[in-house]
Amino acid sequence: MKYCLFLFFTAFVLLQSKASDLRSDTIDIQSYILKIDLTDFANKSLKAEAEIEIKSLQNNVSSIRLDLLKLIVDSVKFNGTTTLFSYNDTLLTVNFPTALSKNSNAVLQVSYHGKPLQMAGDFGGFYWTNLYAFNIGVSFADDPHSYGRVWFPCFDNFKQRSLYEFQITTKNTHKALCNGILQSEVDFGQNKIWTWQLNQPIPSYLASVAVSQYEILRDTVHGLNGVKEVLLAARANDTTKVKNLFVHLPDAFHIYENLFGAYLWDRVGYCIVPFNAGAMEHATNIAFMQNYLNAYSAECEETMAHELSHHWFGDLVTCDSASEMWLNEGWARYCEKLFLEQFYGDSVYRQSVRTLHEDVLHRTHIRDGEYLPVSGVPSAQTYSSTVYDKGSDMIHTLRYYMGDAAFFSCVKNYLDSFKFKSVSTAQMRDYFSQCSGIDLTAYFNNWIYTKGFTHFSIENLQYETETVGTETRNRAKFTIRQKLNNAPEYFTNVPVVISYFTNENSSQRFTDTVWVNGSCTDHISAYSNLSENIKMVALDFDENLQDAISDFWYEVKDTGLYDFDVARAKLNVQELSEPDLLRIEHNWIHPEPMKDKISGLHLSNRRYWTIDGTWQDSSAIRATATFAYDGTDAGLDADLFSTTEDNLSVLYRPNSETEWQIADSFFVNTQNSISDKKGEIIVNNIQKGQYCFGIWNALLADTSVADADCIFTSINSESLLPDFKLYPNPASQFLQVEIQPNTFNKAKIIDLTGRVVAERIINRSESIIYLQIENIARGMYFVELSNAFGNRRTKTLVVK
Ligand SMILES: [Zn+2]
Structure with a gap:
């Protein structure tokens, strides 16, 4: 489902979900036939009979407990015979006249009536207005969140799947839409009965009904499993908007089929309902809030796609808990x-x-x-x-x-x-690991099972030059520093792609991958094979790691104003001697504290910027940067503001090895007032390096937190280096070694005495390397692969 942010609710929790899940181990609910009269709009009350076919999964099963919330139960029949039951507003317990043996079936008929629940302020329940009656199948506040039980007796959990038939009685002027395919529409004078059937099993939270004076826009879509009917139901006032805003629905359908496989449901459908908090992915009959057509039309298409995609994620494969x-x-x-x-x-x-x-x-x-x-x-x-x-x-x-x-x-x-x-998440992890051949344990531990974020930065960057013949080329040598934003421990085995740039053209770069562990990981790049020297080194330039950084870049060829968007800075480039690649990182982490603190000056505890580029000397570019500040309670600079804005300052340092200095030239534009805590700082003559906010306030306590010292975590440990394959083994003439590119840079064959009998360099892009072994004596050897630090991984080889 999707919800709007203006919804507020308080949660209260009833601890019954686990017990509810376990019932499906004893009894399987195979199907429901829900006969529901929804004609009483005056009293907003329903009359219903649920016909529930059950199958016993154990011997000697003598009762069933069904969830049913705050309705009135009139009678219960077991295989056609009236039987005893008890009901306490939450659970309906039915005692069977005869116990069921394993794999035997029975049919329960529960007659009930009443006003179905729609808790004030909650998302979900049964909604009844003068014009509509409809359900939303989950509750945010109640537990279990699954909310079939507000309108029929069921096992209200995510695991139990059943088939559904709906026989909905409406006023003659109304239409009822439910999951699946319409079987019949029978007229009884004042009333009509609408019979719908869904041929795919669903959990109770996905069952749905919507009743109103609906107009139905009919279409078809040609899917991988044949033609599917598309029904869009809306009242006459809304049909034009629906037509316009759902114009890309067939595209979304084909896109998802292409990515995820055939759409396995009977049809595609959306019902517009006056629900003001979002949309709900009832299988084939999505409830879609009317406001998306009006106030939130910009979100409409993404919500349309979101709910459709649930027909793979959620409806087809459902979370366990x-x-x-x-x-x-x-x-x-x-x-x-x-x-x-x-x-x-x-x-x-x-x-x-x-x-x-x-x-x-x-x-x-x-x-x-x-x-x-x-x-x-x-x-x-x-x-x-x-x-x-x-x-x-x-x-x-x-x-x-x-x-x-x-x-x-x-x-x-x-x-x-x-x-x-x-x-479950663990099943997804194991399935994806096995399917891809990539061990995703560390990924799931770091990014899914752990709170907070990691953060990577470059320290001690140096360039080394070598001359070969007449050619001079360079390489970069640096430390990758890992810091944490609210995560309890360092992420492990993170593949960080490093990009090396020689000019403003962002596609003219070479890359390598560093497997980062612990607080500090050293790295030396290969020598640049491009015609110019490396001028900028960037971590995760393509924004694949969702760490505590938001960044943006431009290939700057002209002077002018550049908005770095999520990097929360604007650059006004006034002079430029040659085109430059400019990149700004907004770091969502505290800057390192000053080593020699200046009394009364406090640095931000939350953020700093890194400005980088391919320009080489400080006169090559002249630019000002504008950084907005917000010291209001929800703002990013709230930690700084206990005084007026004119006490703000900007600090700069070229890199992590140098001390923060107050920036040479900046101007605090307090805009409306010096005490509304909002404004911007304009920094002149921007340089490569780090910038952060500070404030002068002698009364403010020092809350800066020093970073942990660099601890070089050995990555010698074999398990932390990627694996490789050798074949054939035993081998006689040549040996093939299969590796991940950008991992190892040298291969050696070593005999049992430690003597190197063969050796070769591995180029960055190579994934398969061949080693001649025909001149090597029979016997046992080690194949040792190493990376730029000499970290090694070995395998045994038999030469025959
Ligand atoms: Zn959703």
Whole structure:
């Protein structure tokens, strides 16, 4: 589902979800026939009979407990005979006249009536206005969140799947829309009965009904499994808007089929309802809020795509438990981005992912009240920004870890393997690992099971030069520093792509991958093979790692104003001697404190900027930077403001090895007033390096936190280096070694006495290398691969 941010609610929790899940181990509910009279708009009351076919999964089963919330039960029949029951507003317990043996079936008929619940302020329940009656199948506040029980007796959990038939009685002027295919529409004078059938099993939260004076826009879409009917239901006033705003629905359908496999449901459908908090992915019959057509029309298309994508993520493969809701909602939010990528192109995808990432770093923990891991959230945070937004953000990084080919092929296979089933995060992790051949344990531990963010930066950057013949070339040598923003421990085995640039052309670069562990990892690049020297080194230039940085870059060829967007800075370039690649990082982490503190001067505890570029000497560019500040409670600089804005300062240092200095020339533009805590700082003559805010206030206590010392974590440990393959083994004439590119730079064959009998350099791009071994004596050897630091990984080789 998708919800609007103006919705507020308080959560209260009833601890019944686990017990509810276990019932499905004893009894399987095979099907429901729900005969519901929804004609009484005056009293907003329903009359119903639920015919429930059950199958016993154990011997000697003598009762069943069904969830049913605050309705009135009139009678219960067991295989046609009236039987005893008890009901306490929450649970309906039916005692069977005869116990069921394993694999035997029975039919329960529950007659009930009453006013179905719609809790004030909650998302979900049964809504009844003068014009509409409809359900929304989940509750944010109640637990379990699954909300079938407000309108029929059921096992209200994410695991139990059943088939559904609906026989809905409406007034003659109304239409009823439910899941599946319309079987019949029978007129009884004043009333009509609408029979719908869904031929795919669903959990109770996906069952749906919507009744109103609907007009139906009919269409078809040609899918991989044949023609599917498309029904868009709206009242006459809304049909034109629906037509216009859903114009790309067929495109979204084809995009998702192409990425995820065939659409396995009977039809495609959306019902417009006067629900003012979002949309809900009832299988084939999505409830879609009327306001999206009006006030929120900009979000309309992404919400359309989001709900459709649930027909793979959520409806087809459902999270096992509420705490793993990211398997439904994080993926559906990410599917919005995939729709944008496939329909509007890569740059629209990138910008959407970038904007969401910046929002996650800025606001997700504020909305949710704390930093949370994506998987394993508490019940009250089931539908939180962490689950939706950070979930989506982290899937972008998963895609990068796996590479597009493996990612999309494993996603498709995963959906096929778990179709019409529920799944856990651990199952997804294991499935993706096995499918791709990439061990994703560290990825899931770091990015999914752990709260907070990691942060990477470059320290001690030096260039080394060598001359070969008449040619001089250089290489970069540096330390990758890992810091943490609210994460409990360092991320491990993170593949950080380093880009080396020689001029303003962002595509003229070479890259390598460093496997980062612990606080500090050293790295030496290869010598530049481009015609110019390396002039800029960037970590994660392509924004694949969703760390505590939001960044933006330009190939600057002219003077003018450049808005660095999520990097929260603007550059006004006044003079430029040659084109430059300019990049700004907004670091969502405290700057390192001053080594020699200046009394009364406080640095930001939250953020700093890194400005980098390919220009070489400080006269090559003249530019001013504008940084906005916000010291209001929700602002990023709230930690600084206990005084007026004219006490603000800007500090600069060229790199992490130097001390912060007050920037040479800057101007605090307090704009409206010096005490509204909002304005901007303009810094003249921008240089490469780091900038942060400070404030003069002698009364403010020093709250700066020193960073941990650099501890070089050995990456000699074999398990931290990528594996490689040798074949044939035993070998006689040649040996083939298969490696991940950009990992090792030397291969050696070593005999049992430690003597090197063969050796060769591995180039960065190589993935298969051949070693001649025909001159090597028979016996046992070690094949040793090493990287730029001499970190080694070995395998045994037999030469025959
Ligand atoms: Zn959703």
